[in-house]
Amino acid sequence: MAAHRAIVIVGAGLAGAKAAQTLREEGFSGPVVLFGEESERPYERPPLSKGYLLGKDERDTVYVHPPQWYADHDVDLRLGTTVTAIDPAAHEVTLADGSTVGYAKLLLTTGSSPRLLPVLGADLGGVLYLRRLDDSDRIKETLASASRIAVIGAGWIGLETAAAARAAAVEVTVLETGELPLLRVLGREAAQIFADLHTDHGVDLRCGIQVAEITGDGGRANGVLLADGRRIEADAVIVGIGITPNTGIAEAAGLEIDNGVRVDAHLRSSHPEIYAAGDVANASHPLFGKHIRVEHWANALNQPQTAARAMLGRPASYDRVPYFFTDQYDLGMEYTGYVEPGGYDQVVFRGRTDTREFIAFWLSKDRVLAGMNVNVWDVTDPIRTLVTSGRTVDTKKLADSDVPLTDLASAVG
Numbered sequence: 001m002a003a004h005r006a007i008v009i010v011g012a013g014l015a016g017a018k019a020a021q022t023l024r025e026e027g028f029s030g031p032v033v034l035f036g037e038e039s040e041r042p043y044e045r046p047p048l049s050k051g052y053l054l055g056k057d058e059r060d061t062v063y064v065h066p067p068q069w070y071a072d073h074d075v076d077l078r079l080g081t082t083v084t085a086i087d088p089a090a091h092e093v094t095l096a097d098g099s100t101v102g103y104a105k106l107l108l109t110t111g112s113s114p115r116l117l118p119v120l121g122a123d124l125g126g127v128l129y130l131r132r133l134d135d136s137d138r139i140k141e142t143l144a145s146a147s148r149i150a151v152i153g154a155g156w157i158g159l160e161t162a163a164a165a166r167a168a169a170v171e172v173t174v175l176e177t178g179e180l181p182l183l184r185v186l187g188r189e190a191a192q193i194f195a196d197l198h199t200d201h202g203v204d205l206r207c208g209i210q211v212a213e214i215t216g217d218g219g220r221a222n223g224v225l226l227a228d229g230r231r232i233e234a235d236a237v238i239v240g241i242g243i244t245p246n247t248g249i250a251e252a253a254g255l256e257i258d259n260g261v262r263v264d265a266h267l268r269s270s271h272p273e274i275y276a277a278g279d280v281a282n283a284s285h286p287l288f289g290k291h292i293r294v295e296h297w298a299n300a301l302n303q304p305q306t307a308a309r310a311m312l313g314r315p316a317s318y319d320r321v322p323y324f325f326t327d328q329y330d331l332g333m334e335y336t337g338y339v340e341p342g343g344y345d346q347v348v349f350r351g352r353t354d355t356r357e358f359i360a361f362w363l364s365k366d367r368v369l370a371g372m373n374v375n376v377w378d379v380t381d382p383i384r385t386l387v388t389s390g391r392t393v394d395t396k397k398l399a400d401s402d403v404p405l406t407d408l409a410s411a412v413g
Contacts, residue, residue, distance in 0.1 A: 119211055
């Protein structure tokens with residue numbers, strides 16, 4: 001059956017688009033069908049909270065490919081189309097209109113969705129989340145007219161939107177349940193640097209806070225009521241309290257689910273002809289010897305290449321070290337590596353944290369687990385080498401800016 005020669009990709013974001021691109025680059029000439037729920041062709045998400053939200057990047061720059069690319073490469077891009085079910089036995093997916101499409105191999109790049117704030121008033125107008133391009137448009141419009149906003153959650157999205165609001169001269173109150181922003185991600189030593197960054201730029205940062213209710217007037221949010229009875233006035237509320245993987249159709253189809261779709265290092269799921277990549281994939285990682293799910297741009301960019309090659313029967317294993325970046329005010333940062341909360345025994349700083357030009361290294365038993373370079377550039381490769389080597393390092397040399405990082409990387413490489 002001709003349709004069953006097809007490779008079907010569910011999820012038309014960066015991961016889905018890159019998978020389709022890799023299939024063609026690897027010489028696959030059969031049908032490729034790419035389903036996307038949104039009406040927008042595949043785009044990248046980092047600009048939505050960074051350059052595009054700030055007004056520095058034009059809308060056209062967020063898209064993965066030019067409009068004609070899909071037709072030119074014979075990719076059947078079906079936008080505004082929801083896949084509602086998978087039938088692994090029949091090798092078919094079912095669409096919202098009841099029709100079915102057959103596949104030889106299926107790739108799930110369904111991504112993730114924002115966690116919804118579970119309090120009274122969370123459904124009021126002016127309560128905003130940031131995940132899609134039109135979300136970024138709404139927040140941009142809000143920042144152009146609001147005088148004060150509240151941001152609930154001091155993770156990466158919360159802090160980046162707070163920085164964009166301050167750039168638009170909007171008063172910002174950030175409300176965070178933890179003791180510090182990014183505490184679970186960075187640990188106390190580095191989290192304090194981001195707390196100071198935002199307070200230095202005029203953000204009213206409040207940690208250890210519980211939100212009780214979003215208050216409103218005429219159907220629109222006008223403030224946040226805290227559990228201790230205090231109220232924060234706001235013209236709009238931006239919620240950034242994390243995301244959850246979109247595993248619904250995979251779970252209903254009987255695939256193994258464990259903090260996402262559980263896949264091996266080839267990105268193959270518990271069903272041998274179904275694969276997953278990007279935010280939704282909890283993948284076995286050869287370097288770390290465990291399954292990890294990474295919610296960052298680099299995974300959506302690179303994992304689909306492995307999945308596409310594996311679907312074509314080629315040798316492919318995903319072993320890249322996790323990487324992400326952020327831009328807030330005058331701070332640019334790259335992070336390379338992987339550390340679970342509490343999974344390190346020391347942090348070594350190289351450079352000056354007071355001027356925010358430094359590299360922080362997370363170590364366990366003198367082995368580098370991750371490195372974060374802040375306003376220091378062209379060091380990702382040696383940091384990656386330090387992480388992947390698994391060898392011990394001289395921590396005094398690691399902290400000494402006069403010792404070239406490339407020398408340390410060469411010593412353990």
